[in-house]
């Protein structure tokens with residue numbers, strides 16, 4: 128049996144996790160470079176929790192400059208089994224107004240130039256991303272939201288753009304017409320890397336704005352986004368507190384195999400593997416590489 132450890136990555140406006148108890152700060156080294164911030168390790172109701180601020184205090188890091196590989200690697204090294212992203216996003220649907228929490232179940236990648244795999248020359252792996260979100264974790268978040276009276280929409284598609292500029296009107300209308308639900312700049316590299324690291328991953332996408340497609344809202348501003356996020360921060364903390372209270376203390380096997388994703392993914396023959404890369408993969412792929 129594996130002990131459940133909940134990882135929380137806080138996005139824009141969420142640079143700490145109120146309610147986290149017995150906190151100690153730890154800087155874990157990663158062979159993938161510097162993570163965004165020190166980990167804040169503690170517990171809520173006895174459930175071990177590891178928090179990281181994605182953009183670091185003071186929002187120092189832009190979405191394109193975040194070292195997603197180091198962030199996921201240190202979460203894995205800290206023993207995290209289940210990882211939740213708390214993120215700000217724009218909405219493409221009238222019925223998802225600012226303040227809504229969307230438990231997305233799909234992603235579309237519009238990023239470029241991001242390092243979003245641990246694997247490559249010397250150890251090639253292809254994990255499935257058909258179902259990028261772990262359904263059981265998403266369901267647990269939905270139940271916690273219900274228990275706290277927080278309205279959370281059960282599914283949706285998050286398009287991940289490169290940024291840092293917001294979308295043009297033509298892009299915004301295109302995404303809306305394609306039926307996407309929300310937009311952000313961070314979650315897909317994270318979801319891909321979490322899958323490679325065999326972590327269950329789920330996103331709580333907190334709507335802060337209508338992007339620029341909405342006839343009554345015109346352009347997005349950072350000030351508007353932060354204002355909504357501040358109002359949502361309490362709700363997010365309550366959601367995590369309830370989730371932690373009800374979360375099983377043993378890690379539940381993922382019904383879609385997120386936690387065993389590498390069982391069938393590595394294609395490079397053992398004799399063709401690069402020992403240097405294998406060393407860097409010790410945390411994320413140790414389970415399959417070292418037997």
Ligand SMILES: CSC[C@H]1O[C@H](OP(=O)(O)O)[C@H](O)[C@@H]1O
Pocket residue numbers: 137138139181182190213214215216290311312313314349352
């Ligand atoms: C501050 S608005 C744009 C910024 O907000 C979102 O951040 P996160 O996903 O970390 O909550 C979005 O992805 C952009 O990085």
Ligand SMILES: Nc1ncnc2[nH]cnc12
Pocket residue numbers: 215216217218288293294310311312335336337338339347352
């Ligand atoms: N409209 C938007 N586009 C991209 N990322 C966002 N984060 C919050 N709102 C956003």
